[in-house]
Amino acid sequence: MSDTLLALLVTVPLVAAIFPLLVGLRVDDAGWPIAMAGSLAVVGLAGSLASTIYTAGPEGQRLIHELAGYPAPYGIELVGDGLSALIALLIGVVAVAVLVYDRSVDRPDAFYSGYLLLTGGLLGMTLTGDLFNLFVFLEIVGLVTYALVAAGDGGEAAYGALKYLFLGTVGASLYLIGVGYALVATGSLNMLDLQTRLAEVGYTDPLVQASFGFILVGFMLKIAVFPLHTWQPDAYTHAPDTVSAFISALVSTTAAYALIRIAFDVFTVDFFAANPLIADTVVLIASISIVVGSLLAATQTEVKRVFAYSSVAQFGMVVVAVGLNSRTALFGAVIHLIGHGLMKATLFMGAGTLSSAYGASTIADYAGLAKRAPYTGGAIAVTGLALVGIPPSIGLLGKWYIGLGAVESGTWSVAIVIFVSTLLSLSYVYQLIEALYFTPLEEPTGGESTADGAVDHATMADSAVADGGHAGRIAPERVAVVALLAVSTVVLFASVGLFDAMLDPVFGRFFQ
Amino acid sequence: MTDFVSLLTTRHAYVLFVLLSTIGLYMLIANENLVKKIIGVNMFQTGIFLFFVSSAYRVGGSAPIVEDGGGPYVSPLPQVIVxxxxxxxxxxxxxxxxxxxxxxxxxxxxxxxxxxxxxxDE
Incomplete structure (x- = not known):
């Protein structure tokens, strides 16, 4: 009965995506309300999926829906368990929050169609139980993301989007090769079916090893792990602020979720046990990504770039947990995945609020802005500290469990890498906080402190209005949603029990 | 050497898959023209399609329209994927x-x- 929830979660946003364009032919400004209704429906459905799984006994904690009634392994299944329910809930919450933030901007109807399509694609990636179906949703997400990034002003946005398209397509194609190898080796595409069939073929079979290798590299491109991250700072920086917040919180997150799902549900821990070299390589690449991402973030001057490179480091931590083969580390990785999504959404929306109201885009521009925008500035500071991992925050929880898992499995180097990265992230977050709170406010009549601040006030106000805000005035719902999300990153510190209850049965299966 | 020859004669589709994909990928990376980069991506993907289609092939197989006493059939799944x-x-x-x-x-x-x-761009 309740398994139709899964089908509804994917189809509601996909079908709703038609309506902003369709209704837009007759009615003006219909896009936003429709997108909001669709996103709220997603939150409701994801919430009831999560509560169904939370309250179900040990038996009912995995919902399966066979599409069109074709039985697995021939048909395509949608599968919902504690892990995918958490990610689905994150997608819904961020989709609503970013839409609230976007209320004051006038956008074409096609933008909202793309928005719903992206939401539906992400949910499809989260819930599907079929490797090829995952590829299709991966490409839906990719295509819509390229289009939404290109919705930004000027040629930079188009350039960022095209760069993302090239690398994203290669990533998805490499994944497809991996799926092809798995299909040739086993003759199946269903994740649950593959789990047993791959074990029968043998985990040291070259075809199976190559299959995982291609899938891994494909996802590393999509997740933006160093050195495959080069598309990500450009895409995040040049996209409209709304889109940056949405994709930074969800697109790489869902790809990382899919990697975790495939690594542990399809290939299983036995595969890593049989191929220690692959596990070690994953840990090594991810560790390098953590350090280099943090270093690059600390050397940036543009705020959106700081956050973008910081994502490279944070996702390194998630991927490291895949190679560590430790239940504790994986628990931390899932918490960090969700925490990072909430934190980055908050930070990008906070940065967008400040840039549309005051034209501030570099750290130097932030001088004294906390006086003018106390709530937004405060939310950025709180979330920044959560990103570093200052307790109490969800950022600490994720890092703590990943580090603990590394120590438990005897990989001390990873714990050290996480510690170094935390120090580096403290340095870039401190720069922001110093600018916001401890640097004197520049007089608005004088020139700005940076070279490009030489633009006179009128142009600045114009560009700010074009970006959706009003110069010097911040839309109240933006402040509310940024502050609310910032508070959530702190409050979720107390939610370990909840995460544990949702994830325990899933991990029980992963680590039998 | 004989291994190589037998690879070329019996597995030529897979050899072509590797060639097409790597040429496409090289074009994407090395060519500075955006349209040629897109052509490179297409070639890369075409190589993958070739791999899927040839993995479905079996000697003497007919199109997978199942009837009594028919067969053997080629596998329809990779073709749908392509x-x-x-x-x-x-x-x-x-x-x-x-x-x-x-x-x-x-x-x-x-x-x-x-x-x-x-x-x-940096």
């Missing part, structure tokens, strides 16, 4: 070309190195 992947590939090409047109009208060039210089 059909879907072709659609995805075409959409990607369309988006990529649209973005190239926008870049051209904005900067008057299709060369990635010139664009990098104008935009100041």
């Amino acid at each position: 059909l879907t992947a072709i659609v995805v590939g075409i959409s990607l090409t369309a988006v990529g070309l649209a973005l190239s047109i926008r870049l051209y009208s904005e900067y008057g060039t299709l060369r990635a190195d010139a664009l990098r210089e104008v935009i100041g």
Whole structure:
């Protein structure tokens, strides 16, 4: 009965995506309300999926829906368990929050169609139980993301989007090769079916090893792990602020979720046990990504770039947990995945609020802005500290469990890498906080402190209005949603029990 | 040597898959022209399609329209996958070309190195 929830979660946003364009032919400004209704429906459905799984006994904690009634392994299944329910809930919450933030901007109807399509694609990636179906949703997400990034002003946005398209397509194609190898080796595409069939073929079979290798590299491109991250700072920086917040919180997150799902549900821990070299390589690449991402973030001057490179480091931590083969580390990785999504959404929306109201885009521009925008500035500071991992925050929880898992499995180097990265992230977050709170406010009549601040006030106000805000005035719902999300990153510190209850049965299966 | 010859004669489709994919990938990386980069992506994907289709082939197999006493059949699953992947590939090409047109009208060039210089990409 309740398994139709899964089908509804994917189809509601996909079908709703038609309506902003369709209704837009007759009615003006219909896009936003429709997108909001669709996103709220997603939150409701994801919430009831999560509560169904939370309250179900040990038996009912995995919902399966066979599409069109074709039985697995021939048909395509949608599968919902504690892990995918958490990610689905994150997608819904961020989709609503970013839409609230976007209320004051006038956008074409096609933008909202793309928005719903992206939401539906992400949910499809989260819930599907079929490797090829995952590829299709991966490409839906990719295509819509390229289009939404290109919705930004000027040629930079188009350039960022095209760069993302090239690398994203290669990533998805490499994944497809991996799926092809798995299909040739086993003759199946269903994740649950593959789990047993791959074990029968043998985990040291070259075809199976190559299959995982291609899938891994494909996802590393999509997740933006160093050195495959080069598309990500450009895409995040040049996209409209709304889109940056949405994709930074969800697109790489869902790809990382899919990697975790495939690594542990399809290939299983036995595969890593049989191929220690692959596990070690994953840990090594991810560790390098953590350090280099943090270093690059600390050397940036543009705020959106700081956050973008910081994502490279944070996702390194998630991927490291895949190679560590430790239940504790994986628990931390899932918490960090969700925490990072909430934190980055908050930070990008906070940065967008400040840039549309005051034209501030570099750290130097932030001088004294906390006086003018106390709530937004405060939310950025709180979330920044959560990103570093200052307790109490969800950022600490994720890092703590990943580090603990590394120590438990005897990989001390990873714990050290996480510690170094935390120090580096403290340095870039401190720069922001110093600018916001401890640097004197520049007089608005004088020139700005940076070279490009030489633009006179009128142009600045114009560009700010074009970006959706009003110069010097911040839309109240933006402040509310940024502050609310910032508070959530702190409050979720107390939610370990909840995460544990949702994830325990899933991990029980992963680590039998 | 004989291994190599037998590889070429019996597994030529897979050899072609590797060749096409790597040439496409090389074109994507090494060519500075945006449209040629898109062609490279297409070639890369075509190689993958070839791999899927040839993995479905079996000697003497007929089209998988099942009837009594028929068979053997070729596997229909990879062919369905390729059909879907072709659609995805075409959409990607369309988006990529649209973005190239926008870049051209904005900067008057299709060369990635010139664009990098104008935009100041690091």
